[in-house]
Amino acid sequence: MEYSSKLIENAVTEISRLPGIGKKTAMRLALYLLKQKESVSDDLAGAITALRKNIKYCSLCHNISDTEICSICNGKRRDKSLICVVEDIPDVLAIENTSQYNGLYHVLGGVISPIQGIGPDELKIDSLINRILNSHAEEKVKEVIMALPATMEGDTTSFYISRKLNEHQIKVSTIARGIPIGGELEFTDEVTLGRSILTRVKYSPD
Structure with a gap:
């Protein structure tokens, strides 16, 4: 040109x-x-x-924020017994746009991918486990929803986290597979994504 x-x-x-x-x-x-x-x-x-220069990342869920703790984590009407685990920030925005979910989030910053050299230590998995185990009695986390991509890497990450949480008897569920295999949450239509959240099922690696 x-x-x-x-x-x-x-x-x-x-x-x-x-x-x-x-x-x-x-x-x-x-x-x-x-x-x-x-x-x-x-x-x-x-x-x-x-x-x-000024954007911050929530110290609890790692979502983008104007303050140290984001408005979702600080929300008085949010169900703090639920944490939805997502790959990255666009997934939070996609789920919020469905208006079908009222819990909290945890942004991993990626998924486990040995080919790309991304292991558990490169993700925000430890902070998720610590966040759950250190939750106060009145805000005790009862369920973790795995809302990761329907890919091999996403399934590997869900399996890894579920094994960690099973040791502490935390319920782990996954969103229903209304989302196509290989699909990304940010490109999924709101109706399908909302229905997947509402009809989530207990996670099983089998």
């Missing part, structure tokens, strides 16, 4: 680094920003800079 301006070329190069955005889309976005008031670009740049 030929550029009449080095500034446009630089902008297109940086914008196209974002996932799902090719050079042509990046060009349209860059030209769109050029047609807007300068304050629009300033606001966008300011928001991105503030995001990178």
Whole structure:
């Protein structure tokens, strides 16, 4: 692609680094920003800079947050006896959009994948176990819902965590397989995802 301006070329190069955005889309976005008031670009740049510098991760569930403990973990109406274990932050957003779940979450930051060199120590599994075992009597965790991808890596991670929790007699369930094998939660429609949460079943590695 030929550029009449080095500034446009630089902008297109940086914008196209974002996932799902090719050079042509990046060009349209860059030209769109050029047609807007300068304050629009300033606001966008300011928001991105503030995001990178000021965003926090909840010390309990590892979800993104503006404070040390996120609004979900601090929610007065959340069922604190339930923890839904997910691979990453987009999965929390996907489940929340179904409005079918009122418990807490725990973001692992990935799934066990020996091929990619990701073992249990690279994930937030220990903090999950400690969180459950150290929960107070009035907020005792009674059930852990495995809402991980329906892949070999997701199943391996669910199996590993369930073995850890079985030692402490914690109920472990998994969302119903209404989600296609190999599917990712963030790309699943809200009806299917919501039904999967509501019709979860007891987890069994067999």
